[in-house]
Structures are given as C-alpha cells and as structure tokens.
Amino acid sequence: MTFINRLKDFAVKSPWLYRINGGSCNGCDVELATTACIPRYDVERLGCQYCGSPRHADIVLITGPLTRRVLDAARRVYDEIPDPKVTVAVGVCPISGGIFRESYAVCAPIDQYFPVDVNVPGCPPRPPAIIEGVAKAIAIWRQRL
Numbered sequence: 788m789t790f791i792n793r794l795k796d797f798a799v800k801s802p803w804l805y806r807i808n809g810g811s812c813n814g815c816d817v818e819l820a821t822t823a824c825i826p827r828y829d830v831e832r833l834g835c836q837y838c839g840s841p842r843h844a845d846i847v848l849i850t851g852p853l854t855r856r857v858l859d860a861a862r863r864v865y866d867e868i869p870d871p872k873v874t875v876a877v878g879v880c881p882i883s884g885g886i887f888r889e890s891y892a893v894c895a896p897i898d899q900y901f902p903v904d905v906n907v908p909g910c911p912p913r914p915p916a917i918i919e920g921v922a923k924a925i926a927i928w929r930q931r932l
C-alpha cells in the first residue's frame with residue numbers, strides 16, 4: 788500500500804464525534820470536555836475529533852435523561868447525522884434516567900428513541916470510561932463502513 792493510500796485509509800477511518808445534551812445536569816458534559824482538552828484523556832489519541840455540526844458526525848455521544856423539553860430537538864439533530872452512525876449513551880441518565888428516572892419531565896431510557904450501541908455508565912462516568920466507550924464506538928463504526 789502506498790503512502791498516499793495509507794493516508795486516505797486513515798482519513799476515511801477517522802471519525803468525527805458529536806455531542807447531544809439531552810437535558811443533563813452538566814456533570815457528564817464537564818467530563819466530556821475533559822476528553823477534548825486534557826492531553827491525558829484526549830480522544831484525539833484514538834484518531835477522532837469533536838465537530839460542531841451533526842452533518843459531519845459519525846459517532847454521537849448523548850448525555851442527560853432526555854427531558855421532554857429537548858426530545859423533539861434531539862430527535863431532529865440525531866436524524867441529521869448521516870449513516871452509518873454509532874450512538875453512545877454517556878452517564879447513567881440516558882441509560883435509565885438515573886436520579887431523574889421518576890420525574891414526569893424525562894423520557895429516559897433513551898433507547899426508546901435512539902438505537903444505542905455503547906453504554907458508558909456512571910454519574911458522571913470518569914474520563915477513562917468515556918475513552919473506553921469511544922474506542923468501542925470507533926470499532927463498531929469501522930465495521931459498519
């Protein structure tokens with residue numbers, strides 16, 4: 788394989804990450820921010836990077852218990868992400884509702900609305916757990932290409 792082909796292969800297999808806040812308390816989002824700017828936990832070590840548009844995204848990380856207020860917007864944004872996409876539920880809130888699970892205002896678990904591929908439990912999950920979840924998501928995404 789030539790050097791140029793290897794570069795193309797790397798570019799094709801380097802996913803963009805996108806984040807949807809489904810009404811989180813921001814605890815999980817602070818931990819996600821750590822994976823964007825603290826070198827020790829930086830997801831760029833895995834060959835991926837956060838992007839600002841759902842239309843560029845390959846892997847979506849969803850935080851929060853999906854409040855009724857954000858449900859429609861979250862579904863619209865999610866639908867803008869092109870296939871094949873991989874969905875990661877970050878924190879216990881999207882998985883089960885967490886501490887908000889009995890609230891009238893939340894729609895969790897999010898797998899009723901989005902096909903979740905990877906769960907990263909914790910309240911909030913530690914950055915190494917998020918990195919592990921992203922690594923699993925990258926492996927799933929590469930299989931889907």
Ligand code: SF4
Pocket residue numbers: 811812813814815816850851852877878879880881885886909910911912
């Ligand atoms: S899992 Fe915990 S830290 Fe994350 S959004 Fe829910 S309550 Fe906040």
